[in-house]
Structures are given as C-alpha cells and as structure tokens.
Amino acid sequence: MFSPSRFVLSIVLFLVTVQSLLAQGTRSTETYRRLKSHVDQIPLIDTHDHLWPFDKLPALRQTKQGRGVNLAGLWQNSYLSGYNKITPWNDNMEFQAWWKDAQHDFDNVRALSFYQYQLPAYRDLYGVDFEKLTPDQAEELNGKIFDHYKDQRWLYHVVTERANIELMFNDTYWSRLEFVQSYPWEVQVFNVTSLVDGYHPSEYENRPANNPFKVDSPYDFAKKHGMTMDSLDDYLKVIDRLFLEAKDKGAICLKTTLAYQRTIQFDNVSKDRAEAAFGKPRSALTPEQVKDFQDYIIWRVCEFSAKYELPFQIHTGQARIQGSNPMLLINLLEGNPKTKFILFHGGFPWVGETAVIMQKHWWHCWIDSVWLPVLSYSTAKRAFIEWLDSFPSNRIMWGADCNHAEGIYGATEYHRQCVSEALAEKVLDGDISEETAQKIARQIFRDNALELFPQLKDRLWKHKGIKLEPKAN
Ligand SMILES: [Zn+2]
Secondary structure, three states, rough: OOOOOHHHHHHHHHHHHHHHEEEEEEEEOOHHHHHHHHOOOOOOOEEEEEEOOOOHHOOEEOOOEEEOOOOOHHHHHOOOHHOOOOOOOOOOOOHHHHHHHHHHHHOOOOHHHHHHHOOHHHHEEEEEEHHHHOOHHHHHHHHHHHOOOOOOOHHHHHHHHHOEEEEEEEEOOOOOOOOOOOOOOOEEEEEEEHHEEEEEEEEHOOOOOOOOOOHHOHHHHHHEEEEOOHHHHHHHHHHHHHHHHHHHHOOOOOEEEEHOOOOOOOOOOHHHHHHHOOOOHHHHHOOOHHHHHHHHHHHHHOOOOOOOOOOOOOOOOOOOOHHHHHHHHHHHHHOOOOOOOEEEEOOOOOOOHHHHHHHOOOOOOOEOOHHHHHHHHHHHHHHHHHHHHHEEEEHHHHHOOOEEEEHHHHHHHHHHHHHHHHHHHHHHOOOOOHHHHHHHHHHHHHHHHHHOHHHHHHHHHHHHOOOOOOOOO
8 A cells, every 4th residue: 555654754765875875975885895896806907107127217216225215206206296396305315304394295285186096005005194194104104115115026016916917018208119128017018209200310319418218219220220211211111110120029009198299180291291391300390391290100100000900099188288189189080990099098188079089980999098087086987987878898998107116006096996986886876787887897907908909818927826026136
C-alpha cells in the first residue's frame, strides 16, 4: 500500500545521503577508495618524463656535506618554481639559513596544484606532512633526501616500486640526437623540435657555453655520417637518416615542444618557399620566411612519422599561449591522415577543443593528459569526465613529466587520484559500472599505450617478478 508519509521520509533520507556525500566529497566515498586501490595496483606505462642521468640530475646542489640532492633542489626543480618564488640555494649554505626564508615561499600557494602535486612524495616517501613542518623536521627531511640520493637505488626504488612505473618514455631534450639510454625502464623518444631550424648551421652555434642542447645540430650529425648539407634536398636526406638512426636506437615516437617558441599553426608551404630560406642565417630572413621553412619541415616530419611508424607527441596548450590552442593544428591533422598524433597536456586549458578534435580525427589522434593535473587538478578532473563521454576510452594516455624521483612519484600519485576521482563520480552518478571504471583506469594508465605501441610488450618486466637494479660502477 502506498504511504505518503513513508514516501516523503524516503525522499528526505535519500536527499540527506546525497547531501552528506557532496559535503564529504567523492574522495571520502567507498567507491573512490576501491577504485583508487585498484589504480594503485596497475603497473604503469608513463608516456613522458625528463629523467636525466643520475649524476646529472638538475636537483643536485653543492652542500657542506658535498654534492647531492636536497630539499631546495627538489623544490627548485618542481613546477612550482616556474610560477612562484623559491628561495635560491647558495653553495654550501646552512640549511636553516635557507629554510628561514624558504618556508614562506609556500604561504600563498597552498591551494595550487603546482604545489600540491609534490605533497604525496613527502607524505608517502618520507612520512611527513609538508604543511606542518617545524624547522627541525624540515632539516631532518632535508638530511634524509640527501642520504637517499647517495645511492642510485633510491631512484630505482621510487620510480619502479613506489610510483609503480614499469616503462617510462623519456624526452632527453638535453641530448636530442644521441639516443642514449640511462635507465632500464626508459623508452627512447626522438625530440624533433630543433630540426625546424635547419636552414642554417648558425642556428645551432653561438649558444652559451653551458648550453646543454649543443648536440642538437643536424649539421654535426650530417658531418659525422659523411653527408652533404648544401641544399634543402640534402637536408631532407639527413632528416630521413636521422629517423632511421632514431628507429634503430629504439625510439618509439616523436616529440615537439615548438609551442614554447612559436605558433603551432603550420601551413602546407611549397618547396620553393622553403628553398628560399635554406642556406641563409636568420638575420638575412624575414620572420615569415623562417616560419615558411619551419612549417615545411614539420609537414615533412609528419610524413616521416607515418613512414617510420613513429607517432608524434605534440605539446599543445599552456606554453606560448597566443599560438598554442590545439585547434591551430587542424590543417596539419587534416593534411596528414596517416600520421598518428598525440595531443599533449590535453590542450590545457582548451580541453573541450581537444575533445572535438578527437571526435573529428578519432582514427589517428590520441590525447595525453601528461602534466594536466599538475597544471590544474580541477580542470584535469573535469577533462577526464568530459573526454570519457566525448570519445572512446582507448585514446587517453598519461605521463608524469618530471625530473626527479619525488616529482615523478608526486605527479603519478596526483594523476592516479584525479583519474580515480573522475571515474568514481561517473560511477556514483550511475553513468558507468564500477567494472567499467576499473577497465578505463587500466586503459589510461597502461593498456592504451600498449595498444598504440605494441612493441613495448616485449619490454615488460614486472610480471617476471624481477627487481631492477643499477649497474655496479
Ligand atoms: Zn615534458
């Protein structure tokens, strides 16, 4: 029998339940906890990092105890340092002299994703709440970090066991054309950014003495291989040879960060116009002629990308923002239907634009959410929710995009949290089952990369139950 009072009571009870769920947030639900612990178990394929050789880590500092990684080095090599002051570390200074000022560097950034993504590393790897450190605890933390980095095994432990990364694509932008592997889990990436300036050798010279990109020159590469560089045709042959070399040395995809230097709108320029720029220094060219040459080369790179089956990772979104909206890539995507494109950073903040590109170019485009939660956690969560109802779930990958163990761990954990939260909301809303959510999480963190790069399956090692150790020196 229908009872109006019982009906009203159940409505009230339902609303109270919903209200308390909202008040506590998704992360306090059992659904989230179950999903997150599922995600924690997934051995990860991280499609983008910048992990330098151990003796060249950018976080190394000169201290009274010798050269090593310390707390200042970690924060100065976090993304926060690009958007907020981090007190400089002077060689051999006392830790407390640094911390006296440095502790206030965080006063206005407590809510920032650029800050928050690092906190899981201090919480989980060091057992401290970075938000509540006393000066003594900060010094103790600094000492532990320094001690850990005396042994490369720390990096191995954090990356492969704590972060649970099985394979990591490494963009070695400090030696782009050398293809040297430093770590057993590392997958080579061919960074093609500097190739667009091959119109003249001076583009690769006269850089500061400490310039780490000296090895970029395709002219040096040509010389080493006895190839001439007297015409645009010669240059195209050198690029072809570079692709062969990259493929031979194990590179699996291409990467460009041109969005930091210029617009990512690339016209399909005629060869005549590109030839007009070849052999001339930048000072003898107009900006339009430089752009013509660069555009022409990028179109050829897309063709080589298809020919050598090396998918093309393109930085989109946050960079030189007047020209980094992923929509600017449309003519390049349309003109190169056989090239596989991976749109980095989800195009932040243009995550909806990236979704419509995926709808129109579904057969040859992927999204990589690398760096996105670190740029803005809430945008990333919204992006995952929107993307998953806009295009198929086998098209999203992820990466940590950091240069030290703590950054990699923090960015990874933050990413796991973000994806789990977005998926839990879909489950709680009744849009997808928990089983589907688990499958999607596994796709994003692992299976999608293995589907796009099936050759990686031969390099998987976790199922063998082995432990990766550094080679003894
Ligand atoms: Zn990067």
